[in-house]
Structure formats: structure tokens, C-alpha cells
């Protein structure tokens with residue numbers, strides 16, 4: 001196991017999500033995911049351990065300072081998708097789906113169900129922030145479940161025991177349910193652990209409807225959209241957005257299929273969709 005990069009590929013975390021949350025619509029899921037209650041594989045546990053130890057308020061501030069000026073790169077959404085596709089899954093380069101294929105399977109599943117254009121586009125772009133990996137960000141700072149920092153870590157976050165190594169667990173200001181926030185402050189005013197969700201949201205925030213932005217910003221926030229934690233920080237708006245985030249989540253998690261989408265064939269539809277909402281060049 002590479003200590004700096006415990007996941008063989010960035011998608012090992014999503015694969016582990018399927019162990020935790022098997023597809024309810026998959027008849028084989030009982031059989032296939034019989035190890036549902038078992039521990040995650042060692043390399044995934046190591047990933048969670050690093051993530052939980054190092055995602056602090058201070059780290060979140062540093063990364064926001066570093067990235068949210070959006071001065072890393074200028075490229076279209078499709079160019080970002082092609083750039084992301086250069087991220088190779090080292091664990092299994094032959095059989096794993098490429099990043100573009102995951103994005104397209106998600107968006108195609110949304111499209112097949114007749115959802116509006118902006119929703120389809122959310123499927124396409126929701127993971128573009130994973131390009132952080134290509135700028136040498138460690139895996140634990142790009143992917144994995146997200147959760148608020150600056151308040152008590154919920155027991156509903158996967159492997160909560162790993163937070164005992166997080167320096168914020170010793171900061172008295174962050175120990176209560178609301179920590180450095182007012183009750184009901186609204187998730188938009190809460191600092192989430194840093195990763196591809198927040199970064200993608202910041203890049204897209206002027207261009208998509210708020211429902212779509214919530215889907216992007218909170219799609220890895222499993223303790224919230226799956227486990228119902230962090231009610232104390234929610235406002236009216238979050239209660240409304242929660243159902244949209246929950247509507248998106250199965251497309252992200254359960255759209256993987258063995259037949260990879262034909263990227264060249266789909267490209268004209270998607271470049272047109274991108275042009276409908278996004279500027280020709282985005283700031284990253």
C-alpha cells in the first residue's frame with residue numbers, strides 16, 4: 001500500500017460506498033454485497049483514517065485560500081473532463097471505467113429518466129473537481145465522505161473513531177453539536193471538509209440552478225443525505241435542497257454498468273448542453 005495514496009484509484013472510495021449502501025434495486029445485491037457489515041478493506045480504512053485525522057478547520061481555510069481564487073487553470077467543462085480522464089486508476093487500469101465514463105453514465109441515467117437539462121448537466125460535471133488529484137492533492141483531500149468541520153464530528157460519519165487523531169477534537173470551541181456556528185445557520189455558511197464537491201460547486205456556482213448546485217456541493221455528504229445527521233445546522237433552504245440531493249445520489253452511485261458509454265457519439269449532445277449553461281471558458 002502506498003502510504004501517501006492508500007487508494008489504488010480514486011474510485012475505490014465509491015466502490016466502498018456500494019458496500020455500505022448496496023443498490024436497493026439490484027436483486028443480486030444481497031448476495032453480492034454480503035460483506036455489508038464487514039469492515040472496509042485495509043487500504044480504504046487507511047484512506048478514511050488519513051481523511052479523518054487531517055481534515056481540520058485550519059486545513060479547510062488553507063485550501064480555500066489556495067483554490068477559491070479560481071486561478072489554477074482556464075478551460076471549458078469538456079476540456080476539464082478530458083483532463084480528468086488523464087487520471088489513471090492504478091489498481092486496475094484495464095477494467096475500471098474511466099472518469100469520463102462515470103460522468104457520462106451518471107448523466108445518461110438522469111437523461112434516460114426524463115429530467116431537465118440542468119439536472120443532466122449536473123450529472124456530467126459533478127465530479128470535475130477531482131482534477132485536484134492532478135494538482136497533487138492527496139486522495140484524502142479530494143474524495144471520501146464529506147462533513148462539517150468546526151463542530152463535533154457526528155457518530156454517523158463512517159469510522160468516527162478515527163477523529164480522535166484530529167487536532168480539532170481537542171479544541172474546546174468545536175466540541176458542541178454546533179461548535180463555531182449558530183444553530184440553524186444553514187449549510188451554505190458551514191465549512192465542509194475540503195474535497196471535490198466544494199471545489200466543483202465553487203467553479204459552477206454562477207451557472208446552475210440552486211437545486212443543481214446543492215447536488216454538486218453535498219453529493220458526498222453521506223452523514224447528512226443518508227444518515228440524517230446535522231439537523232442542528234440546517235435552515236429552511238437546506239430542508240428543501242435535501243430531497244434534491246437525495247434524488248441525485250442514486251444516479252451517482254448506481255449508474256455504473258459494464259457497457260461503457262460511447263464518448264464520441266455522445267460528445268455533440270453534451271457540448272451543446274454545456275454551451276446552454278456554461279461559458280466557453282471556466283475559471284478553475
Ligand code: FE
Pocket residue numbers: 126127196219220
Ligand atoms: Fe463525487
Ligand code: FE
Pocket residue numbers: 102126127252
Ligand atoms: Fe460521482
